[in-house]
Amino acid sequence: AQKVTQTQTSISVVEKTTVTMDCVYETRDSSYFLFWYKQTASGEIVFLIRQDSYKKENATVGHYSLNFQKPKSSIGLIITATQIEDSAVYFCAMREGRGNTNKVVFGTGTRLQVLP
C-alpha cells in the first residue's frame, strides 16, 4: 500500500533563507507521481510542484524545487529566498501510476513559519 511520511512537524526560518522539507514514500509501483501542496492559514490548499518518477531531472517551479532521490524513496521540497507569505503547512502527496488507481495519499504535513 502507498504511504507518505513527513517527519518534520514544524520548521522556523528567517525570511530570505532557504528551507528544505523532507518527505519519504512507499510504493510497490515502478511508476508514480509525487506532489507538494501548500495549505494556507485560511485553509486553502494549493498545488505547488510535481515530480514524475520516470524523470531524472528535479522539478523546479519559481522558488520551489525538488530533491528527488529515487533510491531513497525521498522527495524533498526546497524553497529558496523564503518570504513571510510562505508560512503555511506543506503536504507531500503521492499517486501511483498503475491501473485505475486515482487515489492521492498525503503525508501529515510540515508547518513552516517564516520569520522577519
Place this chain on the structure above:
Amino acid sequence: GPKVLQIPSHQIIDMGQMVTLNCDPVSNHLYFYWYKQILGQQMEFLVNFYNGKVMEKSKLFKDQFSVERPDGSYFTLKIQPTALEDSAVYFCASSPQGASAETLYFGSGTRLTVL
C-alpha cells in the same frame, strides 16, 4: 485558476442527523474526490468518483457515507446518521481526467461540527 466551490463553509448539526456537503467541481473535470482533515492534520482520502460511480473508497468511508452527482449538479457527500467522530473539515477535489500525473484542485473545505 480553476476553482472548486464548496457549500456551506461551516455546518453545525446534532449527532444522529443527516448532513449533505455540496461541491461544485471545476466545470470540465471528470474525477471527484472527498478528503477528511481533522484539526489541521493529515488529509485522509475518503472516496473518488467517476462516471456516476465510486471508484475507490477508504476504510474511513463508512456505511453511513454516500456520494453522488445527479445530472451534473453538485457532487455531494451525505452522512446519515452523523457521529461525533465525523467532526472534521471535508475537502472536495476534482481533476480533469484522473490520469496519474494530474494534480487535484481543492475546494476551501466545509467544516462540519457534530454536537
